Amino acid sequence: xxxxxxxxxxxxxxxxxxxxxxxxxxxxxxxxxxxxxxxxxxxxxxxxxxxxxxxxxxxxxxxxxxxxxxxxxxxxxxxxxxxxxxxxxxxxxxxxxxxxxxxxxxxxxxxxxxxxxxxxxxxxxxxxxxxxxxxxxxxx
Numbered sequence: 046x047x048x049x050x051x052x053x054x055x056x057x058x059x060x061x062x063x064x065x066x067x068x069x070x071x072x073x074x075x076x077x078x079x080x081x082x083x084x085x086x087x088x089x090x091x092x093x094x095x096x097x098x099x100x101x102x103x104x105x106x107x108x109x110x111x112x113x114x115x116x117x118x119x120x121x122x123x124x125x126x127x128x129x130x131x132x133x134x135x136x137x138x139x140x141x142x143x144x145x146x147x148x149x150x151x152x153x154x155x156x157x158x159x160x161x162x163x164x165x166x167x168x169x170x171x172x173x174x175x176x177x178x179x180x181x182x183x184x185x
Contacts, residue, residue, distance in 0.1 A: 116140060
């Protein structure tokens with residue numbers, strides 16, 4: 046019980062997620078897509094490797110995001126679709142035209158890649174990040 050309460054406090058403070066009822070186990074939550082599909086997301090903490098992957102994904106340039114340089118990420122989530130393909134989503138800091146900006150970014154291991162620029166002081170919950178990731182970069 047202490048672990049669940051501690052996790053709920055941690056997620057509320059550091060991720061902005063206050064809907065702790067969606068937590069199944071430590072480090073995961075369920076998201077119901079607009080098509081009614083339940084998607085299980087894992088909250089990741091190894092952001093350096095994924096930041097590098099976001100920057101090196103060939104779809105980044107192909108989809109028109111070459112001028113974004115992602116410098117660091119937080120609120121990293123991952124879903125598994127099928128048996129081997131993952132979709133990732135994160136809130137990141139980036140530079141674009143020498144200006145520091147906040148973005149949400151997602152990719153999957155096959156073909157999808159999307160960046161959305163955040164408005165000034167926009168807070169992103171885990172649910173809204175899961176919605177963005179499932180819409181544009183669902184693994185599969």
